[in-house]
Amino acid sequence: MTIDNIREILDCEVICGEEHLQSDVHTACGSDMMSDVLAFVKDQAVLLTGLVNLQVIRTAEMMDIICIVFVRAKMPDENIIEFAKEKGIVLLSTNYRMFVACGKLYEKGLGGGERI
């Protein structure tokens, strides 16, 4: 699915990266622990998180994650948004909670990779 599909499914606000909405995503990872995210390597991935700080963007950068969805209507500050823009990472915000947001994407066919 595309990032734009995610925006639609989760009724997201696009915070930045509008120009990348047609990029494809193949897998997703949902976590507030960046160490857990770093244990997960997949191509063209999206990260769902309730954590809002610069290290979330850094983590995405290291993992080649192309889109971050902030759940529970969390909004990053200007610093974080600028940093994400520099790295070419799309930021979205949804009012759904983590469990429901992940479930909705999974239901529409977005996988999370195999078991550990």
Place this chain on the structure above:
Amino acid sequence: MNSLELRYTVDSEDFTLAGDAASRIKKKLKRMELSPDIVRRASISLYEGEINMFIHASGGEIIVTVSSDEIKMELVDRGPGIEDVKLAMREGYSMAPDNVRSLGFGAGMGLPNMKKYTDELEIESEVGVGTTVTMKIYIR
């Protein structure tokens, strides 16, 4: 491929800068003829190592050497040292303070992740002197 040596000093205090060295190194590695998978594995390992330097050692030095066979990454700090390396390697074991946990780290996954993404990991540590972590990723 030409060999390359990169050196970065990690100067801690401001945790928002943690990952800056890994980010700069990733940029350089991306310009070399390396597969995206190798670049990503190296970047994640360096990032985890750099985070550890911030949390435990107030900084240190990162030296990355890329040759035709491997990427060698050395992280040298003058921190408190690791008392029990075997215990530190255990998944879930962490000495990180609460403020770091609130930022999404300190789950005891740093060293296990570094081991997972590299082909060789060696830790030399002396309590009160410091720690040197050496990681290698084979290119071929």
